[in-house]
Structures are given as structure tokens and as C-alpha cells.
Amino acid sequence: MQHVSPVRIPLVTSGKTYHDVTEDVCRQVEAKPNIRWMAALSVALFFLGVFLYSVYRTLWYGIGEWGLNKTVDWAWDITNFVWWVGIGHAGTLISAVLLLFRQKWRTSINRAAEAMTIFAVICAAMFPVLHMGRPWLAFWVLPLQNTFGSLWVNFNSPLLWDVFAISTYFSVSLVFWYTGLVPDFATIRDRAKGPIARRAYALLSFGWKGGAKHWSRYETVSLILAGVSTPLVLSVHTIVSMDFATSVVPGWHTTIFPPYFVAGAIFSGFAMVLTLMLITRVVFKLEDYITLEHIALMNKIMMITGSIVGVAYITEFFIAWYSQVEFEQYAFINRATGPYWWAYWSMMTCNVISPQLVWIRRVRYSIPMTFILSIIVNIGMWFERFVIIVTSLHRDYLPSSWAMFSPSIIDIGIYVGTLGLFFTLFLLFAKFFPVINMAEVKSILKYGVDNGPTYGGPNTGAQQSAYRPTGAPASAPVNYNKHD
Amino acid sequence: MTKRYALGIFEDEDVLLHAIENVRAAGVKIYDVFSPYPVHGIDDALGIERSRLPIAAFFYGMCGLSFALWMQIYMLGFDWPMIIGGKPHIGLPAFIPVSFELTVLFCCHGMVITFYTISGLYPRMKVPVMDVRSTDDKFVMAIELKEDSDLGNLTQLLRANGASEVNEKEMTKE
Numbered sequence: 001m002q003h004v005s006p007v008r009i010p011l012v013t014s015g016k017t018y019h020d021v022t023e024d025v026c027r028q029v030e031a032k033p034n035i036r037w038m039a040a041l042s043v044a045l046f047f048l049g050v051f052l053y054s055v056y057r058t059l060w061y062g063i064g065e066w067g068l069n070k071t072v073d074w075a076w077d078i079t080n081f082v083w084w085v086g087i088g089h090a091g092t093l094i095s096a097v098l099l100l101f102r103q104k105w106r107t108s109i110n111r112a113a114e115a116m117t118i119f120a121v122i123c124a125a126m127f128p129v130l131h132m133g134r135p136w137l138a139f140w141v142l143p144l145q146n147t148f149g150s151l152w153v154n155f156n157s158p159l160l161w162d163v164f165a166i167s168t169y170f171s172v173s174l175v176f177w178y179t180g181l182v183p184d185f186a187t188i189r190d191r192a193k194g195p196i197a198r199r200a201y202a203l204l205s206f207g208w209k210g211g212a213k214h215w216s217r218y219e220t221v222s223l224i225l226a227g228v229s230t231p232l233v234l235s236v237h238t239i240v241s242m243d244f245a246t247s248v249v250p251g252w253h254t255t256i257f258p259p260y261f262v263a264g265a266i267f268s269g270f271a272m273v274l275t276l277m278l279i280t281r282v283v284f285k286l287e288d289y290i291t292l293e294h295i296a297l298m299n300k301i302m303m304i305t306g307s308i309v310g311v312a313y314i315t316e317f318f319i320a321w322y323s324q325v326e327f328e329q330y331a332f333i334n335r336a337t338g339p340y341w342w343a344y345w346s347m348m349t350c351n352v353i354s355p356q357l358v359w360i361r362r363v364r365y366s367i368p369m370t371f372i373l374s375i376i377v378n379i380g381m382w383f384e385r386f387v388i389i390v391t392s393l394h395r396d397y398l399p400s401s402w403a404m405f406s407p408s409i410i411d412i413g414i415y416v417g418t419l420g421l422f423f424t425l426f427l428l429f430a431k432f433f434p435v436i437n438m439a440e441v442k443s444i445l446k447y448g449v450d451n452g453p454t455y456g457g458p459n460t461g462a463q464q465s466a467y468r469p470t471g472a473p474a475s476a477p478v479n480y481n482k483h484d
Numbered sequence: 485m486t487k488r489y490a491l492g493i494f495e496d497e498d499v500l501l502h503a504i505e506n507v508r509a510a511g512v513k514i515y516d517v518f519s520p521y522p523v524h525g526i527d528d529a530l531g532i533e534r535s536r537l538p539i540a541a542f543f544y545g546m547c548g549l550s551f552a553l554w555m556q557i558y559m560l561g562f563d564w565p566m567i568i569g570g571k572p573h574i575g576l577p578a579f580i581p582v583s584f585e586l587t588v589l590f591c592c593h594g595m596v597i598t599f600y601t602i603s604g605l606y607p608r609m610k611v612p613v614m615d616v617r618s619t620d621d622k623f624v625m626a627i628e629l630k631e632d633s634d635l636g637n638l639t640q641l642l643r644a645n646g647a648s649e650v651n652e653k654e655m656t657k658e
Contacts, residue, residue, distance in 0.1 A: 018520060018621035143559060152559040156568050161581040168585040172592045179596060182605070183619070187520070190616035199609050206605040209613055212530050214603050215522040220535040221599045225592060228545075232588045239581055442621075443521040 011105050011447050014288045018442050021289075022187055025434045025441075028284050029188055030197075036283065037431060044423035051417020054410045055130065063133045065410040071403035072393045076411040077127040078243075079385040080418065083268065084124035085166070085240055086261075086381065089233055090269025091117025092173060095180075096229035099222070104447055105297060107440040108289040111184075112280060113273050114177040115433070119425040120272070121170045123418040128162070130414070158242040165239040169232060176225045179218070182208045183439040237265045244388065251331035251392030254319065260312035267305035267351070268381035270298050274374040276426065278367060280435060289436055296364045302377065306355030309384075313352060327397060335391045339404060343387050350380020487628060489515060490635060491614055491651045492642035494623040497523045503625065503645035504529040510641055515626040518618035541595040548590025552583040614653055626653075 016024070033041075057065050068075055091113035098106035129135045141163045143153050153160050185205035192198040208214070241261035244252035274295065281290040320332040335344045354376050363369045395402045429435070492507075494500040500523065507514060508531075517526060527534070560566065561574040571578070600606065618624040627638060629652070639650040 022520075022620045143555060151566065152564050154566075154568055155556045155560055155582055156571060156575060156578040158581075161585075164582045164585040164589075168589040172588060175592060175596050179599075183521075186611075187619040189611065190613060190619045202609055202611050203607045205611065206600065207608050207611045208605060208619075209611070210518045210520060210618055211516040212519070212523075212526050213516070213532055214605075215519065216527050216532055217535045217537060217599055217603060219522050220537045221595060224538055224541050224595060228541075228588050228591055231584075235581065235584055242581075439521040443524075 008447070009293065011108070011291075011293070011444050012289055012441060013291055016288060016445060018445065021436075021438055021441050021445065022191070024286065024289070025184075025436045025438050026188055026191060028430065029432060029434060030191070030193075033431060037427065041424065041427045044420050044427055047416055047420020048424050049420070050413050051420055054413030054417050055126075057410050058130055058414070059135070063131070065408060067406050067408040067411050069403050069405065071401050072390055072405035074393060075386075075390050075405050076407050076415060077131045079382065079389055080415050081124050081127035082240055082261075082385045082389075083382050084120045084127075084418065084422075086237065086265035086268045086385075087272045087378075088117040088120035088124065088169075088173075088269065089237060089262070089265035090273045091115070091120075092169075092176075092229050092233040093266055093269065094273070095176065096226040096233065099226040100230060104444045105294055107444050108286075108436050109273065109277060109294060109298075110440070111177075111180065111433075111437040112276060112430075112435050114173060114180070115426065115429045115435075116269075116272060116276060117173050118170065118177060119422050119429075121166065121173065122425070123422050125166060125170070126414070126418055126421075158239060158246050161239045162243060165236045169236045172225070172229060172232060176222075176229060179221060179225070180437055180440075181433065182206050183210060183218070184434040184437060186210065187438055188434065234262055237262045244392075249392050249396055250325070250327040251335070251388065253328075254316060256312055256315055256319075260309065260316075263305045263308035263312065264351075264381060264384060267302060267309055267355075268378055270302045270305065271374040271377035271381070274298050274302070274370055275378065278371050278374070280430065284430070284435060286436060289441060292365050292367075295367065295370055299358045299364045299370055299373075302373075303355045303358035306351060306377065310352035313348065330395070331392055334395055335387060338391065338395065340387065340391045340394070343383050344391070347380055347383040347387050350376045351384060354380070486654050486656050489614065489653045489655060490627045490629055490633075490638050490642070491653050492625040492627070492645075492647035493615065493617070493649045493651065494625065494646060495621075495648050496646075497623060499646035500623040500625070501525055501529050503642070503647065506645045507625070507627075507641060512627055512638065512641065515628045518614055518624040518626065520619055520621060520623075523623070537595055537599060540598050541591050544594030544598075545587045545591035547594070548587040549583055551590070552586035553579065556582060612655060614655070615651070 012021075066075075066077070091110075094106050094113040095110040098110075129138050132138060141153065141160065145152075153163075182205055185201050186208035189198060189201035189205045192201055238258040238261070241257035245254060245257035247253060277290050277298075278295070281287050317332050320328045323329075335341075354373055357363045357369070357373065363373075390405050394405055492503070494503060497519070500517070500519075504514065504517065504526070508529075514530060517523075517530060519526070526532075556579045557574050565573040567573075613619070614626050615622065615624045625642070625647070629635065629638075635652065642650045
């Protein structure tokens with residue numbers, strides 16, 4: 001039995017019924033595509049075209065199309081890779097970590113956040129694969145026998161760990177997301193009017209009927225997937241950070257990288273979730289499901305992780321001084337005052353100062369402010385990766401090799417192109433898939449509504465529930481003990 | 485083969501849970517209960533045993549771990565030992581990340597495949613459902629009707645326990 005404090009407020013407002021949830025979420029799926037969606041998709045497809053063109057140039061002419069040079073041989077590609085992977089982490093955090101912590105408010109945002117995870121990881125994967133120069137030999141990263149053209153892979157290398165981490169993360173997230181979608185596909189299937197839609201959603205729903213035993217197993221599977229996804233998501237960005245931390249480049253060789261990167265990932269991920277949710281809730285009229293409370297809670301997580309990131313920036317500086325290593329000290333002085341000072345101070349402003357505004361309640365509950373903040377944080381987190389990668393590489397041990405980096409038009413094209421890829425996938429998802437997990441939202445509809453029949457506690461009658469059984473006999477208990 | 489079912493339609497999960505207990509106490513066997521979301525407490529009410537999927541998941545995870553360790557030790561330690569950065573051929577600490585990832589990979593996919601298999605869930609065109617509203621907002625209690633079942637009595641029992649309607653449904657089972 002679960003106790004819900006009487007001060008808890010309902011997670012879903014306007015006293016929605018189960019049927020309202022189905023209607024509100026399915027409306028978008030069943031309606032004809034509207035003009036705004038078509039317009040947004042056209043813009044996204046245009047940028048997808050930019051992506052394809054830039055990829056074609058990279059493959060046809062080689063990596064020379066990019067702005068890299070012998071000194072700065074990792075720049076926009078790896079910056080974008082880490083940025084996208086980081087964004088993906090919020091989805092898993094919401095669906096797995098918040099599930100383990102029994103944060104019921106996650107139910108209305110987890111579906112879209114998980115979709116965001118999957119699409120962000122797809123975008124991220126483009127960069128290391130393209131950076132290989134010969135992506136048709138990408139299978140060399142797999143442990144294959146020598147007859148395939150290479151020796152066994154080097155299991156001591158963090159780059160190889162990345163292959164395993166990212167592919168595991170992607171496939172597990174996909175399975176987690178899809179298993180959650182199955183009952184909702186069944187709902188759409190059972191409502192579908194056209195034969196094509198009915199068959200298509202029947203295929204997608206895997207024949208789900210919602211029997212008691214299936215639900216019981218479904219919950220077990222969700223819980224275990226959440227349990228293993230939690231260390232998984234932490235391991236993924238830890239391993240990404242080890243790409244840098246296990247090297248001997250000043251500015252990279254630091255032990256705080258794993259927690260610092262994980263916090264940064266969640267920080268930027270929540271910013272992206274907020275950006276997407278603020279748009280989705282308005283466009284699809286889901287304000288009763290993604291309420292101001294949800295936005296405020298996500299803002300709080302953003303503020304906490306942003307503060308962790310801020311502490312990490314200061315710690316790095318302190319350790320550089322404290323280590324007495326000349327090169328390390330120079331790397332950090334160069335970051336703040338060298339030729340890339342503008343990137344460093346953009347990062348500090350966006351990531352350290354701006355999230356502190358969330359301490360103010362009015363900012364936390366303000367939609368325009370949250371939207372602006374979420375964009376600023378995403379920009380800041382992009383700069384963080386740029387600063388770490390480029391400023392560390394462009395001036396290291398040998399001053400004769402010092403160089404500057406500036407991106408080529410193809411670099412920029414691939415980056416904005418992945419944004420196009422991401423939004424194309426997200427828009428298609430939002431149109432054809434239920435953006436809110438209907439089954440899970442239905443299970444929390446009663447949460448905090450009147451604290452009466454379901455969870456015990458005083459029923460003052462102040463908030464009359466729409467769920468009070470209508471045909472219930474007087475003998476029906478109003479305080480049924482439930483196992484949660 | 486065609487089977488007949490009596491379907492008790494319920495509007496509320498609390499009424500449903502109460503009804504399940506009473507119907508079972510009356511000696512009626514419940515075929516299944518279809519609900520739009522996982523109703524907590526329904527396992528105990530229906531007497532469904534705890535799923536053993538966690539054991540399967542642990543088993544798959546261990547398979548993944550053993551496979552990962554065997555793979556890395558065999559490849560770098562025995563099949564083609566290489567000196568990389570002067571490190572030992574079998575450097576177990578460096579094998580931890582891949583071993584962890586493969587443990588998770590095998591655990592998740594093994595468990596999910598098992599879940600879909602034992603539940604008989606696979607892509608198909610036609611899905612015969614008892615009542616289409618059970619994936620929307622109704623809780624449907626299905627009771628299999630035998631030759632000698634008294635539908636009148638059953639209807640009365642379900643109604644007395646809060647069912648908003650009682651229907652009869654024929655289902656063809658392949």
C-alpha cells in the first residue's frame with residue numbers, strides 16, 4: 001500500500017476521465033496532418049537534405065571537407081557527438097531513474113523523452129561513423145576475425161568501449177520504448193476506423209489485449225529494464241568522458257570527467273526535453289497532462305545538474321592550479337583568456353549563471369522564461385564540449401604545432417543537418433505514435449485527486465473525483481488496500 | 485473452436501478488485517481480466533503468481549557477462565596476444581566496461597524476447613478482443629461459459645458486484 005500525502009496535488013488537471021485521456025492523446029494520431037505539422041516537417045526535411053548533401057560531400061571528397069587540421073583533429077564532429085548523446089540521457093533518466101524513485105509525474109513525459117533519446121542517439125552515431133572517413137568499413141569496430149581485414153579489436157581502448165556502450169544503450173532504449181508503446185498501440189488499434197490503420201496498429205501492437213497476467217509481466221519487465229537502464233545510462237556518458245579522460249592531453253586528463261559529464265548530459269537533456277515539451281503541449285493541446293508543475297520539476301532538475309556542472313568547472317580550475325602541472329595550468333588559463341575566450345565565457349554564462357534563475361519561483365513556473373532558458377542551456381552545453389575538445393587540442397605541449405580551428409561549411413551543414421534529422425524523426429513520431437503514455441497516465445489519474453477511495457486518508461469532499469464509482473453498491477469498499 | 489464468454493464490464497478499478505474477490509468466492513472461475521492499464525492488486529485478487537522473469541533476466545545477464553569475459557580473454561589473451569601500450573594481455577580492469585555493457589545487453593534483450601514469447605505477443609494483422617473498450621476506459625472481466633452455465637445467475641452476481649453491463653461474447657480460438 002502506498003501512502004499519498006494529502007498535500008499532493010493531482011498530476012493531471014481538469015478532472016480528466018480515462019476516456020478523455022484516450023481521446024486527447026489519440027486525437028493527433030487519428031486526425032489528418034494539419035498545416036502547422038506539414039510546415040514544420042518541410043523545414044525539418046529541408047535540413048535533412050542539407051545533412052544528406054554534407055554527408056555526400058564528406059564521403060565523396062573525404063574528411064578534408066571538414067575544418068580539421070593536424071593539431072585539432074577532433075572538433076565539431078566529436079562536439080556534436082557528445083552533445084547529442086548527452087541530450088539522449090534525459091529520456092532514460094526520466095523513464096528509468098524516475099521510475100525507480102517512483103516519481104509518478106514522469107508518466108506524461110516519459111514517452112516523448114524516450115523518443116528523444118532514441119533520435120538523439122541516432123544523430124550522435126552519425127559523427128563517429130562519418131569521422132572514420134571510410135564508413136563502409138565501420139564493421140571493423142566489431143570483434144571480427146582477422147579474415148575480415150583487421151586484427152581483433154583493442155578491448156583496452158575507450159573508443160571501443162564506446163562502440164559497445166552506445167550500441168547497447170541504443171538497442172536497450174529502443175526495446176524499453178517499444179515495450180511501453182505496445183499497450184498504447186492496442187488502444188489506437190481498437191479505435192481505428194480505417195482498415196489500413198487497424199492493420200498497421202494491429203501489427204505494431206503485437207496482439208496486445210491487456211490481460212491481467214500480461215500486465216503483471218509487463219510491469220516486471222518495465223521495472224527490470226529501468227533497473228538495468230539506470231547504471232547503463234551512467235556508464236554510457238562515463239565511457240564517453242573516458243574517451244578524453246584516459247588520454248594525456250592537458251585539460252582532458254582529469255578524474256572528475258565521468259560524474260561531470262553525466263551531470264552535464266542530464267542537464268542538457270532536460271533542457272531539450274523542456275524545449276520539446278513546451279512546444280508539444282501547446283501544439284497538441286496537452287496542457288492538462290504536461291502541467292506547469294511538470295515544467296517546474298524539470299526546471300529544478302535542470303538547476304541541480306547545472307549547479308553540479310558549475311562546481312565541476314570550478315574544480316577543474318582549482319585542480320589545474322593545485323596539480324602544479326604547468327601544461328595543465330596553461331590549458332585552463334588559455335581557455336578563459338586565450339583565443340577561444342568567447343566560447344569559454346559563453347559556456348560559463350549559459351551553464352553556470354542562467355540555470356540559477358530557476359531559484360526564483362516565477363521563473364520556474366514561467367513558460368516563456370523556461371523556453372528561453374532551455375535554449376540557452378543547450379547552446380551552453382554545446383559550447384562546453386567545444387571548449388573541452390578544441391581549446392585543449394589547439395595548444396598543447398608543442399608550441400610549434402599550435403593551431404586554430406574554424407569549421408567549414410560542411411561541418412556546419414552536418415551539424416544543422418542532424419538537427420533536421422532529429423526533428424524529422426520527432427515530428428513523424430508525434431504524428432503517428434501516441435506522444436503520451438496513455439496506459440501509465442490512466443494509472444495515475446487518481447493520484448492526489450481526492451486522496452479518498454484509492455489511497456486512504458481523509459476525503460474532505462473538497463475535490464470531488466470524477467472516478468467515484470457510479471454503479472458501485474454500498475458494500476463496495478472505499479479503502480481497498482493496494483500493493484504498489 | 486468457438487467458446488462463449490460472459491463479459492462483466494466495470495467502470496472503476498476499486499469496484500473491479502472487490503468484484504473479483506466476490507466472484508471467486510462464489511466459486512466462479514475467472515478466465516481473464518482485461519484492463520486499460522496495470523491495476524495494482526489484481527495479481528493477488530486473481531491469484532496470479534509472481535512472474536519469474538527476474539530470474540530469467542539474471543540468467544541472461546550472467547550469460548552476457550560470461551560471454552564478454554570469455555571473448556575478451558580469448559581474443560586478446562590467447563588467440564592473438566598483442567602488446568598495447570605495454571599493458572598486460574589480459575588486463576581485467578580494462579575489460580570491465582565491455583563486460584558490463586554486454587551483461588546489460590543480454591539481460592534486456594533476453595528478458596524482453598522471453599516476455600514476448602511466453603505472452604504470445606508477436607506482430608499479427610487481426611487481433612480478436614473481448615471488448616474494444618478494454619483498451620480505452622473499461623475493465624472487462626471475462627468468464628468462460630460452459631454448456632451447463634447459468635448465464636442469468638452469473639449476470640446477477642456480476643451486477644450485484646458493480647458491473648455496469650454484462651454481455652455475452654463468442655470467440656473463435658485457433
